[in-house]
Amino acid sequence: MSDREWILEVEDVAKAYTLGSVRLEVLRNIQWRVRRGEWAALLGASGSGKTTLLNLLGALERPDCGRICAAGTDYRTLNGRRAAVFRNRKIGFVFQSYCLLPELSIWENVLLPARMAGMTSGASAARARELLERVGLADRLRHRPGELSGGEQQRASIARALINDPELLLADEPTGNLDAATGEEILALFHELRRSRPNRAIIMITHNEAIAAQADTAMILRNGVLTAG
């Protein structure tokens, strides 16, 4: 198998947090490879370290040891500005708590990563419009995040994550705050993304095994150890 088929390689990664005198080993000896075209689910009980692992994969945090390589980049080379540029160009991140900017409209929130990437305003506006239509928010463009329901903010954050056509879409419980019907729409969107963007990959956290079953592969975090589901 050619190395190029792996969009993500994680080797011997560990992460611990120390609070006062208490050391919490959240992730231990993590090994994971994800192929281009793959939609992977990451399962685990609450507090098992799923968000911590996703933050490492999104270059939002650094592991204590080990190697992470994604979209052709070894994360050890990512310092400061390089990390920001890498995330902007290569990674789409859907946060569990959305992390939309409260002062900006939904339209501006979704466009922001495209502006940072220097996309022309015509191209980015067309893409933002298309994505907001696909997530069912075409009539909420002028709203601010605080004027939307949790599910609507979730969908806006998915549109924002996709605006720069990321190689790796990392989604932290993207259906967690949605009713069943809206959750199905998000999963249909992921199915469609996988079909239309076979060089990319999706990693989706969920604690719902029925949702994980829609993905191609599933991994489970237990006691800081990752195993195939």
Ligand SMILES: Nc1ncnc2c1ncn2[C@@H]1O[C@H](COP(=O)(O)OP(=O)(O)O)[C@@H](O)[C@H]1O
């Ligand atoms: N910044 C942090 N400082 C200290 N402890 C943390 C921090 N982030 C997460 N933790 C702890 O690490 C564990 C795993 O958290 P998390 O990755 O959020 O789990 P999950 O997403 O699976 O619910 C939890 O016990 C949590 O309290």
Ligand SMILES: [Mg+2]
């Ligand atoms: Mg979490």
